[in-house]
Amino acid sequence: MSATSSCRICGDTVTEFIDFGKQPASDAFVKPGEEDREFFFRLAVGICGSCDMVQLMEEVPREQMFHEDYPYLSSGSSVMRAHFEGLAKRFLTTELTGEDPFIVELGSNDGTMLNTIAKAGVRHLGVEPSGGVAELAATKGIRVRKDFFEESTATAIRSEDGAADVIYAANTLCHIPYMESILRGVTTLLAPNGVFVFEDPYFAEIVERASFDQVYDEHFYFFTARSVDEMARRHGLELVDVERLAVHGGEVRYTLARPGARQRTAAVAELLASEEAAKLTSPATLTDFRERVEKNRDDLMAFLREQRAQGKRVVGYGATAKSATVTNYLGITPELVSFVCDTTPAKQGKLTPGAHLPVKPPSAFHADYPDYALLFAWNHAEEIMANEQAFREAGGKWVLYVPTVHIV
Numbered sequence: 306m307s308a309t310s311s312c313r314i315c316g317d318t319v320t321e322f323i324d325f326g327k328q329p330a331s332d333a334f335v336k337p338g339e340e341d342r343e344f345f346f347r348l349a350v351g352i353c354g355s356c357d358m359v360q361l362m363e364e365v366p367r368e369q370m371f372h373e374d375y376p377y378l379s380s381g382s383s384v385m386r387a388h389f390e391g392l393a394k395r396f397l398t399t400e401l402t403g404e405d406p407f408i409v410e411l412g413s414n415d416g417t418m419l420n421t422i423a424k425a426g427v428r429h430l431g432v433e434p435s436g437g438v439a440e441l442a443a444t445k446g447i448r449v450r451k452d453f454f455e456e457s458t459a460t461a462i463r464s465e466d467g468a469a470d471v472i473y474a475a476n477t478l479c480h481i482p483y484m485e486s487i488l489r490g491v492t493t494l495l496a497p498n499g500v501f502v503f504e505d506p507y508f509a510e511i512v513e514r515a516s517f518d519q520v521y522d523e524h525f526y527f528f529t530a531r532s533v534d535e536m537a538r539r540h541g542l543e544l545v546d547v548e549r550l551a552v553h554g555g556e557v558r559y560t561l562a563r564p565g566a567r568q569r570t571a572a573v574a575e576l577l578a579s580e581e582a583a584k585l586t587s588p589a590t591l592t593d594f595r596e597r598v599e600k601n602r603d604d605l606m607a608f609l610r611e612q613r614a615q616g617k618r619v620v621g622y623g624a625t626a627k628s629a630t631v632t633n634y635l636g637i638t639p640e641l642v643s644f645v646c647d648t649t650p651a652k653q654g655k656l657t658p659g660a661h662l663p664v665k666p667p668s669a670f671h672a673d674y675p676d677y678a679l680l681f682a683w684n685h686a687e688e689i690m691a692n693e694q695a696f697r698e699a700g701g702k703w704v705l706y707v708p709t710v711h712i713v
Contacts, residue, residue: 318356324349329523329658331629353398356535359527393421412477416442459490468496479505488540510555515597518627530576554684604710618673623682632660646670
């Protein structure tokens with residue numbers, strides 16, 4: 306734990322506690338023959354000694370990650386579609402009940418959440434810098450601004466549309482290093498009694514499960530109740546509620562408001578107390594986390610090499626962003642994992658970032674079942690396994706590496 310940098314929240318010293326080595330942009334799938342054009346950076350994580358914010362040691366330029374060809378679609382999972390529809394309905398019955406309410410979503414992707422809001426006839430705006438998914442949302446009748454959200458964006462939106470009763474972000478805020486401008490934008494745009502609600506992977510879940518693949522270029526911050534409380538306070542906001550979520554391997558939904566505008570719930574104190582009791586960000590906890598991650602790495606590579614030696618075939622399932630961390634950290638090659646099956650047309654026919662595993666459609670998986678399927682999309686395990694019953698019936702087995710390497 307020797308390398309240091311400056312905290313993007315408070316400016317104090319960030320001390321590194323784990324290094325995943327040279328990594329590519331996680332969603333930059335490569336056309337065959339263009340492998341030499343890839344962007345790489347050092348993926349390492351540290352913790353601030355003052356505000357406890359866990360963050361990457363190096364920032365990847367946002368244009369490398371979020372662009373016209375960004376391939377992730379929120380609507381790709383039925384579980385996530387239901388999750389966002391449920392939240393939209395909650396907003397409609399709680400925060401969006403006044404006269405002419407207005408909601409803004411940061412990182413609105415293909416409009417999965419705002420679709421329900423739009424159908425209810427409520428004023429809305431999605432702010433989405435990735436052109437392809439923004440255009441998909443627009444085809445659904447969703448109002449979208451193709452832009453990165455920052456203070457200047459918020460000022461423009463407020464002048465055109467007025468203050469927002471709700472500002473919402475899902476799996477977006479943790480992607481954005483320039484938090485000061487984001488939160489200044491929130492305070493510029495938010496109505497006096499409005500709420501800023503965001504949900505992102507919870508660092509306590511990552512530590513508990515040793516889910517190291519939650520660490521990749523797009524995840525710059527790894528939030529805890531304590532670090533969010535500190536971040537909010539430093540930028541003129543107050544953490545007033547928290548809610549644990551089961552999606553994406555364990556998240557927390559944080560609700561921020563202007564100081565004194567809302568009563569803080571008991572859930573905030575409870576989560577803060579649980580983090581303190583667990584010594585979540587202590588050096589001993591972080592060292593233990595690193596050692597468990599290294600064991601998972603070694604165990605999974607030993608398993609893959611053993612299967613290759615025995616003439617068994619292993620195929621990856623889910624060309625996720627987080628799979629880039631796994632394949633590149635371990636050094637997985639096509640000799641160990643012959644290809645990765647994925648339902649996203651934009652990824653098919655390309656190679657995974659860095660490791661260059663071919664990405665093929667589900668038809669390739671179904672045509673010739675492998676002996677093992679390495680489930681990179683483990684956060685959707687229940688949904689995927691239910692859809693792939695025939696693989697199990699044919700004798701196939703699933704390989705997972707969170708919280709430990711195990712066969713299902």
